[in-house]
Amino acid sequence: MLNTGIPALRTSATAVGRSAAPPLVAHVSVALNEDRHSVLVAGHRLLDLYAKFPFYAKMFSDAGFPLTSDQTSVPDALVDSLVISGNEATVAARFTELLAAGLDELNVALVPITDAGDEQLRLMRLIGQL
DSSP states (O other): OTTTHHHHHHHHHHHTTOSSOOOOEEEEEEEOOOOHHHHHHHHHHHHGGGGGSHHHHHHHHHTTOOOOTTOOSOOHHHHHHHEEESSHHHHHHHHHHHHHTTOOEEEEEEOOSSOHHHHHHHHHHHHHHO
16 A cells, blocks of 8 residues: 555546545554464454455455465465554554555554453553654
């Protein structure tokens, strides 16, 4: 999205005479956890359903993550790409990078790992401090 979506949005806005492109809001999934295995398990729980739908399979393939016709699980690399994970400092740094890259807003969703209530509170505190 960063390499293709933002330029396409800006070019299209200019082509139709808009003075500015509409705001671009990205949905980002966040796991406040540093254990990659746990993040992968939770990420697969979230994303594997999408592997069954041709629209998503094409979208993943277009993004460089092709799925085979019999694949029922997305690749780990796709989970790594779509789920921001780590401690608060790591997640905050990634949010800052995404906003600096041209995204206007982030729609943040928690991917719970161990204690959803605690993780949600930590995520809200993190967002509040940005």
